[in-house]
Amino acid sequence: MTISTETTGPSIAGEVYLADVRRKPRRSGRRRGPGAASERTPLAVTVVKWVLLSLLALIMLVPMYILVISAFKPQADIVLHPLLITPDMFTFDYLWNAITSEKFNVVGAYGITLLFVALVNFFCIVLSAPVAYVIARGRTRWHVALLVVFVSGLFIPGQVTLIPVVFVLRVLGLINTIPGFILFETAATLPVTIFLFSAYLRTIPRDIDEAAALDGASRMRAFWSCIFPIMRPVVATIIVLNSIGVWNDFVSPQIILGPGSGIYTVTTGVYAAVGEYSTDYTVLFPTLLLAIAPAVVFFIIMQRHIIGGLAAGATKG
Amino acid sequence: MADTVARLAGTTSSRAQATSRRRGLTSWQDRLAGVIMGGPALIVFIAMFLIPMVLAVVLSFTDWNGYSLHFDFIGLDNYAKAFKNPRTIDAAAFTAVIAVAGTILCNGIGLGVAALIAGNGRGNTVLRTIFFYPYIISALIIGFLWSAILSPQGAINSLLTQFGVSPLPFLTDVTFAKVSVILTIVWSHFGFNMILYLAGIKSVPAEYYEAATVDGASRWQQFKSITVPLIAPVVTVNLVLTLVGLLKAYDIILALTDGGPAASTQTIVYQILRDSFAHANLGFGAAQSIVLLVVTAVIGLAVTFARRGADQKASES
Numbered sequence: 349m350t351i352s353t354e355t356t357g358p359s360i361a362g363e364v365y366l367a368d369v370r371r372k373p374r375r376s377g378r379r380r381g382p383g384a385a386s387e388r389t390p391l392a393v394t395v396v397k398w399v400l401l402s403l404l405a406l407i408m409l410v411p412m413y414i415l416v417i418s419a420f421k422p423q424a425d426i427v428l429h430p431l432l433i434t435p436d437m438f439t440f441d442y443l444w445n446a447i448t449s450e451k452f453n454v455v456g457a458y459g460i461t462l463l464f465v466a467l468v469n470f471f472c473i474v475l476s477a478p479v480a481y482v483i484a485r486g487r488t489r490w491h492v493a494l495l496v497v498f499v500s501g502l503f504i505p506g507q508v509t510l511i512p513v514v515f516v517l518r519v520l521g522l523i524n525t526i527p528g529f530i531l532f533e534t535a536a537t538l539p540v541t542i543f544l545f546s547a548y549l550r551t552i553p554r555d556i557d558e559a560a561a562l563d564g565a566s567r568m569r570a571f572w573s574c575i576f577p578i579m580r581p582v583v584a585t586i587i588v589l590n591s592i593g594v595w596n597d598f599v600s601p602q603i604i605l606g607p608g609s610g611i612y613t614v615t616t617g618v619y620a621a622v623g624e625y626s627t628d629y630t631v632l633f634p635t636l637l638l639a640i641a642p643a644v645v646f647f648i649i650m651q652r653h654i655i656g657g658l659a660a661g662a663t664k665g
Numbered sequence: 666m667a668d669t670v671a672r673l674a675g676t677t678s679s680r681a682q683a684t685s686r687r688r689g690l691t692s693w694q695d696r697l698a699g700v701i702m703g704g705p706a707l708i709v710f711i712a713m714f715l716i717p718m719v720l721a722v723v724l725s726f727t728d729w730n731g732y733s734l735h736f737d738f739i740g741l742d743n744y745a746k747a748f749k750n751p752r753t754i755d756a757a758a759f760t761a762v763i764a765v766a767g768t769i770l771c772n773g774i775g776l777g778v779a780a781l782i783a784g785n786g787r788g789n790t791v792l793r794t795i796f797f798y799p800y801i802i803s804a805l806i807i808g809f810l811w812s813a814i815l816s817p818q819g820a821i822n823s824l825l826t827q828f829g830v831s832p833l834p835f836l837t838d839v840t841f842a843k844v845s846v847i848l849t850i851v852w853s854h855f856g857f858n859m860i861l862y863l864a865g866i867k868s869v870p871a872e873y874y875e876a877a878t879v880d881g882a883s884r885w886q887q888f889k890s891i892t893v894p895l896i897a898p899v900v901t902v903n904l905v906l907t908l909v910g911l912l913k914a915y916d917i918i919l920a921l922t923d924g925g926p927a928a929s930t931q932t933i934v935y936q937i938l939r940d941s942f943a944h945a946n947l948g949f950g951a952a953q954s955i956v957l958l959v960v961t962a963v964i965g966l967a968v969t970f971a972r973r974g975a976d977q978k979a980s981e982s
Contacts, residue, residue, distance in 0.1 A: 397781055404778070405795045407852070412798075414820050415810055430820035475709060478702030486699070494703065501714050505913055505961060507934050508954040511941050512720035513713060514731065535713030538706060567698040596803035598916045603942060615803050619920075622809060632813055640802050647801045651794060654801065658857065659864035 415640075418633040419443055426629045446634035452612070452621030454638045461613045464530065464601075465594045469587050471534040472541055476586075477579065480545030481571050485557070495546060501539035510603060517604065524609040532604055533594055541586050544660075548582040549575070588650065588657035595643060614639050725952035730945040743952030752928065753936055753953060760933045763847055764911040770851045771907050772900070775858030780888050783866045793863070797856035804853065808920025811849045812836065815921075839929040842922050846930050849921055850914060858903050865899030866892055897979035901972040905965050912961055933957055 410431075417433040418426045425437040447454055483495045513532055514523060522528030552575060560570035598615040605611045612620060618639045622632050647654060725743055729736035747753050778796060782789040799807060814820045815835035822832035835845045869892060877887045893900070915934040918924060924931035924939075931939075933953065941950025 401778070401781060401792055405792060408795050408799070408856075411810055411814055411852075414814060418813075427818050427823055430823050475706040479706040482699045482703045494707070497715075498706075498710060501710065503962060503965065504714060504718060505909075505954075505958060507913055507915075507937060508721055508958045509714060509717040511937075511947050511951050511954060512717035512724055514947070515720055515724065515729075516712060516717055518732075518734070531709065532713055535709050538710055538714075542706065567695065568702065571702070592801055596801075596805075598803060598805045598919075599938070603938075615805050615916075618803075618806060618809070627816070627818075629813060632809060636806055636809055639806055643801055643803075644798070647798060655793070655797065655860055658800075659860050 415633060415636055418629060419446075419637040423628070423630050426633070442630040443634040443637070446621075446631065446638055449621060449631075449635075452617045452635055454617070457612050457614045457617040458642060460611060461595055464526075464533065464613065465591050467530050468533045468537060468594050469590050471530065472537040472590055473583060473586065475534065476538055476541040476545055477576060477583075478568070478571060480542050481549055481575060483542070484546040484549035485554070495542070498539050498542045502543070506536055506600065510600065514603065523604065524606050526605075526611065529601060529604045532600060533597070536600075537586075537590050537593070540589065544582055544586060545579065548579060552578055584653055585657035585660050588654050591646075592643075592654070614642075721951050721955055721958075724948055725955050727948040728946070729948045729951075731942065731947040732945075736948065739948070743949045744956070746949060747953050747956060752931070753933070755928070756931045756933050756936045759843065759930060760912060760914065762843070763850065763914050763932065764908050766847050767850050767854070767911045767914075768904060768907040770847070771855040771858045772903055774851065774855045775903070776862045776893075776900075778855070779859045779862035779866055780892060783863060793859070796859055799853040800857045802853070804916035805920045807849065807853045808917040811845070811852075812921045815845055836922055837926055839926060842926055842930050846918055846921060850911065850917060853917070854907070854910075858907060861899055861903050861906075862896065865896035869895045894975070895979055897972065897975040901969060901976055904972070905968050908968060909961050909965055912957065912964070 414430060418430075420439060420443065421429075421433060421437045422439065422442075425432075429437075446452070479494070479498075483491050486492075486494075517523040517528045517532070520528070522531065556574055556578070557570055560574040561567075565573065596615065597613075598619065601611075601613045601616050602619070605613075605616070607616075607620070618635055621635050724736075726738050726740060727736040728739050778792075782792050812819075816822070817832060817834070817837065819835075821835070825832055834841050836842050873891050873895070874887055877891060882890070913934050914932050915938065918930055918932055918935060922930045924935050934957070937950045937953045937957070940953065941947045
């Protein structure tokens with residue numbers, strides 16, 4: 349162990365110090381346990397720690413606060429009183445203007461983007477799960493090679509493939525169409541998904557496959573009805589990763605769907621609506637509020653899964 | 666251990682053979698199932714990753730404009746242009762600054778904050794959410810939000826004026842704009858690094874800390890001698906993900922500064938997309954993206970290689 353040399357030095361002094369502290373909590377009746385170390389930290393350190401954390405929290409929250417209140421204020425008040433909102437400046441007019449704006453049809457953009465999220469998730473799982481199963485159960489080096497091919501996709505930045513993908517989609521006649529966009533977005537999710545799925549499937553015992561086979565199920569049937577339901581946690585992780593990725597993607601819809609197609613996702617819609625008018629805050633703030641509202645609600649409801657999913661996805665990938 | 670695995674594998678495969686014999690299955694049927702299950706994903710992957718990769722290389726030697734199906738081969742001209750073009754060189758230099766400064770700040774703050782709020786208290790959970798939330802918002806929208814806050818009549822300058830301080834050129838001065846871009850990226854990204862570091866810190870066995878506490882090690886000593894060495898693999902993943910991710914910075918800059926003032930905040934992806942689509946020179950864009958791909962791969966491998974020693978030590982202890 350690497351730490352032993354470091355810790356033997358101060359141990360004698362430490363024991364004396366510790367013995368002194370150990371008595372204190374007992375007298376004051378406080379519980380010891382995981383918090384034992386923090387009880388030893390001097391008050392000043394604790395105060396500095398919380399002051400720093402609170403400051404950082406403020407820096408994180410104030411921009412969001414400004415975004416929300418500014419969506420309900422006229423331009424002059426946004427510029428003059430950036431942090432205040434009073435009843436006499438409060439108005440729904442600009443939010444309503446943004447909702448009914450011809451430049452950015454929010455309801456349409458929500459619908460289209462949600463549809464894209466659902467379709468990409470569906471195709472991603474339907475394509476990845478069986479191939480991950482074949483890879484996880486395979487014993488030949490062809491299966492290893494297959495995994496390596498898919499995982500190599502992790503190292504290819506989307507921007508590199510995007511230009512030639514435009515060429516491929518043009519040849520296929522799918523440029524500026526929804527199927528073309530779904531095809532590209534689904535493909536982009538395959539490397540991570542297949543990697544995580546096959547890693548998870550390796551932990552599922554083969555006995556289940558064999559039991560299904562004994563009952564006369566075909567391999568395909570055995571997979572979808574017996575194995576796939578066990579994959580729920582990893583499928584949830586992938587849905588979280590895909591949903592955030594597709595909802596926030598800007599470059600691929602902007603280039604593959606293109607302004608000519610008339611199809612706007614939330615991000616390309618925001619760009620079209622405020623791109624040139626970013627100094628008119630009565631357009632900018634309500635539009636931004638509308639764009640982030642669904643994502644923030646989704647985050648609040650699914651917080652635990654999102655954070656857990658991202659951590660799992662990144663540390664295994 | 667290995668022996669047990671081998672024995673298990675032996676018994677399962679013989680059992681599987683027995684099952685398939687009983688059902689009259691031949692191995693070609695099994696193989697057919699594999700092809701049916703793996704084929705579709707492989708076709709999509711080939712169409713959207715492998716063919717485009719090869720095409721990217723081919724197109725980088727041409728003057729393709731993006732819409733016609735006709736183009737001429739112009740040899741290495743695009744690459745020569747990329748390494749001579751002052752715009753590309755400036756963009757590459759600023760991208761490198763973003764990647765290095767952003768990686769240091771995101772990981773420094775992310776790891777520091779993670780160490781401070783690793784406990785299970787309610788306050789820590791709330792702080793975690795507050796620090797992380799910008800990550801689920803589209804980078805484009807973060808860019809628009811901060812452009813409104815930092816602009817000449819934005820919230821910060823409005824407050825500065827009210828306190829009698831002269832406004833600062835956050836987005837209109839070359840140096841200020843570069844710093845603003847980097848800090849906005851750090852603001853939106855360090856929460857993601859924090860989540861990964863938290864997952865790493867929580868995986869360190871509590872006994873190590875207990876033993877160190879008994880030996881009288883301070884919190885700082887514990888962080889330095891237990892946490893950091895044991896989460897070395899998480900540090901590596903974070904460094905690679907942040908570096909590679911920031912080399913692709915685009916959306917946030919498009920919305921925040923649109924590459925200005927005086928083209929000082931243009932990044933390499935900004936150049937690639939502008940040259941490819943706005944300037945209708947996909948051949949030149951493809952050449953630059955191939956260079957980006959090579960640089961990304963080299964950096965990713967270099968960091969992984971440089972961290973190999975630390976990673977190995979962590980897995981041994």
